[in-house]
Amino acid sequence: MSMALLDVQNLSIHFGGVKAVQDVSFSIPEGVVYSVIGPNGAGKTTLFNLITGVYRPTHGDIRLRGESIAGKSPDLLARRGVARTFQNLQVCMNMSALENVMVGAHLRLDRNLLKAALRLPGLARRDEALRDEAAGLMAYVGLEAYTGARADSMPYGALKRLEIARALAMQPRLIFLDEPAAGLNPTETLEVDRLIRRIADSGTTVVLVEHDMKMVMNLSDRILVLDYGRKLAEGSATEIRNNPAVVAAYLGGHA
Structure with missing residues (x-):
């Protein structure tokens, strides 16, 4: 069995008494679209910040092709092929x-x-x-x-x-997209949807946080669901759509 591109092991971060991410584990192979969903405040962007070096984990490990990158700086991770976008535009106007x-x-x-x-x-x-x-x-x-x-x-x-x-x-092999369709109209959302699939088809692995469930279900090879900082479920779009716990917590609940 080939090594995962990204392997997250028992990842946690605490801000004082707040446990923003708690004991989360998952693996991502190359060339897929892997989505992270969950209600507001579930820990999605915090998870991105941990993996991309913005935060240092309280516990656990993050491995890129088997090498630990937990706590490494964003510029060092960029040199190793990790890129990201942000919820709020980071463009030099x-x-x-x-x-x-x-x-x-x-x-x-x-x-x-x-x-x-x-x-x-x-x-x-x-x-x-x-x-x-x-x-x-x-x-x-x-x-x-x-x-x-x-x-x-x-x-x-x-x-x-x-x-x-x-x-x-940055010629990444792993790109994190944090709500790339936020604030877009349906035509613009479709353009981003097609672009993400094109990126993944070119061999770059995409990790996506997005609230547009139609986009997530259409694009994702695999989906991780967070709730209150914990891993609630993981699976294909079909498995996630039919998971009663996910429907209760997010898809049909307080999203």
């Missing part, structure tokens, strides 16, 4: 759309201060290659019409996809 995507690639560069100061020809060529790569990623997410635009001139739905393009510029 005073930059162009293209520059925002280029920012996502900076951790791949071997630029040093001496080369930057001297402006060696190789550096200029690499910057041009980065611009071409960023433009290609904007086309990939359906934003070719905004290649020359400033971020602050773009509509909200386009900015959500711009953030995904920036994360993809």
Whole structure:
């Protein structure tokens, strides 16, 4: 049996007396869409923050291809192929759309201060290659019409996809998308739905937090359900849809 891409073992974090995530375990293979759902306050974003290095766990371990990454910094995790987007847009509004995507690639560069100061020809060529790569990623997410635009001139739905393009510029093997369809209209949601499947089909593993249950059920190869920081259920979309505990706690309850 092949090793899981991501293996989360008995993960917990406590904020004072609040147990935000409690003893959660799961494994994710490569090339799938793995969704995390649950009522508001269930611990979904906290779980993302633990895995992507924003928080250090109180207990448990997180392994990427068998190597522990628990408590590692986000920049180190980025170099190891872990990228993410956030619930609230993290876009640099005073930059162009293209520059925002280029920012996502900076951790791949071997630029040093001496080369930057001297402006060696190789550096200029690499910057041009980065611009071409960023433009290609904007086309990939359906934003070719905004290649020359400033971020602050773009509509909200386009900015959500711009953030995904920036994360993809890091060339991740594992990408965490935190509510990528939040605030989008049905047409925009369908565009994001198709984009996520395209990303997974390209071989990048997607971990998704999303409240749009139609999207989750349509996209997910596997679903983890959290409730009050604990793992309530895990399985296929069909298994989750027909799980009485999930229906009571979330799908038909207080979501």
